Amino acid sequence: MVDIGSRGAFRGEPDHPAHGAAKVAVHALGQSFAVSLAPYGIAVASVASGFFATERVSSRLERPERSRDP
Incomplete structure (x- = not known):
């Protein structure tokens, strides 16, 4: 799976907070599935x-501060 x-789940999404929150949920669900399906x-x-x-x-990709964003 x-x-x-x-x-955005790990860095935050200041312009789209709901998007970041949804991605946190995707990763948390994956962690839960990993534990429950491992057996x-x-x-x-x-x-x-x-x-x-x-x-x-x-516009975010064109900004100079992008170089600091891994």
Whole structure:
């Protein structure tokens, strides 16, 4: 099982707080599934991707402070 969350779960999303909160939930659900499904040999991985160049985040990717954001 693979959960796809976001870096927003760990870094916060000041412009989109509900998005960040939802991604925290995705990662917490993955952790719970990992523990509950391990006895059945089912592995769970949670992926926290970075930014993709979309219209919503394009301005954030162009800012100089971006270089400090891993």
